[in-house]
Amino acid sequence: MSLFPLNQWYVAGFSSELTDKPIARTFLNQKMVLFRTGDGRVAALEDRCCHRSLPLSCGTVEAGGVRCGYHGMLYAPSGQCIEVPGQDRVPTKACVKAYHIVEKNHILWIWMPQELGVAPAREAPDYPWHDDARFKFGTGKYHYQAPWQLIHDNLLDLSHLGYVHLKTIGGNARLHMTADMKVTQDGDKVRVVRLMPGSTPPPTYKAAWPFGDTCDRWQEIEFELSHLKIWTGAVESGTDAIDDPNRGGFHMRGFHGITPETEETCHYFWSMASTRHPDMPENIDEVIRQTAFTFDEDRAVIEAQYRNMKDFGGKPEWVDIHVDVGGNRARRIVQRLVAAA
Ligand code: FES
Ligand SMILES: [Fe+2]
Known part of the structure; x- marks a missing residue:
């Protein structure tokens, strides 16, 4: 039985990472080499030469x-x-395993099959915001010394912003903890919406948009097995409705691809796209810089959390509080998909 859901698309990285060198990466305990051929095709192969087992990622990329x-x-x-x-x-026996990998919206998606060689059952997910001229995006990646689901927990519960991210996107901790939160589920997707009118604009928002003393903030989080889409932002208080998808103001659209490496480690590929204010057109660069800082803070917390879990002998019976609804639903979805793998 697999420890991870199979017959699923997972994020293997970003298109921009595949240059003229092969990349070694392990997904779901399977070691592979990713490369782009000289004639532009992307490929993912088992990272082991069938002759004498040198990793193919130690080799070189050519046209063919x-x-x-x-x-x-x-x-x-x-x-x-x-x-x-x-x-x-x-x-004739000289071959290695090949995986289906596609490039879509600047993201590399890999199909992790139950049975190698069987074509993917569905198209890779869409993420159109990377190709939307209204936004500019930047990317980053982490190799985490922690299991992937601890990152799901973190991203589905943004109440931690007021404690972990005071230097960037935090703001008033009490307001974050008491924000009205709506959790819904549609099949294997979980959506968490939090609205926080009358917020103090946090540092990142102020650096990117000329907010006054208060703003009306929204946070919309969508979980799917392989990735989360987090759309946050704010309008000047009392202007647009914050639950209107066509609202103006400052937007941050985050993509979070989280792919297990092993039971204890994972890859985290993120991008952040933002709108530009006509008077502050370059501030997206500052948003991306502060986002990277913010995610460093998350990593410090999550890796410390996991070290401590191990020191205390594994995952205990955790006590749930009101902010855990979204994360717990995601855990049940993962559990069900693992059972089906
Ligand atoms: S190990 Fe000999 S060709 Fe690869
Ligand atoms: Fe965070």
Whole structure:
């Protein structure tokens, strides 16, 4: 039985990461090499040459595929060896496992199958905001020494902003803890909406938008197995309705791709897109810088949390409070999908 949901698309990284070098990455305990061929195709293969097991990620990328860095066997994106230097015949068994990987909206999506070689059952998810001219986005990534679900918990419960992120997107802790919160579920998706009218604009908001003393803030979080979309922002108090999707003001659209590496570690790929105020057009760069700082703070908390869980012998019976509804629903979804894997 798999420890992770299978027959799912997961985030393997961002398109911009695939240059002329192969990348070694482990997803769901499966070691693989990611590369873009010289003629532009993206590929994900098992990271082990079938000759003498050198990782293919130690090799080089060419027009036709990846060449092993030991004795030069060349592998196509299909996983088939297509050249053995100094030998005319390529053994028919000379191949490695290949995974389905696609590029969409600047994101690399990998299909983690129950059965290798079977085509994905559905299209990779859409994330149109990376291709929307109204927004500009920046990206970042972390390798976490903590299991992936601790990040789900963190992102589905933004009440922590007032305690963890006072230097950037925090604001009044009590207001965050008492914000009206609505949690809904549609199949395997969970949505958490929190509205906070009459907030004090936190530092990141002030750096990016000419807010006065108070603003009306919204937080809309959507969980899917492989990623969360978090749309937050604020309007000047008493102007637009904060639950109107066409509201103006300052917007932060966060993408959070969280992919298990092992039971105890994971990859976290994020992007942040923001609108620009006509008088402060370059401040998106400051938003991205402060976002990276904010996510460093989250990592410090989550990794400390996990170290402590281990020191105390694993996951105990946790005591739930009112902010945990979204995270607990996500946990039940993951549990059900793991059981089906
Ligand atoms: S180990 Fe790869 S070609 Fe020999
Ligand atoms: Fe956070």
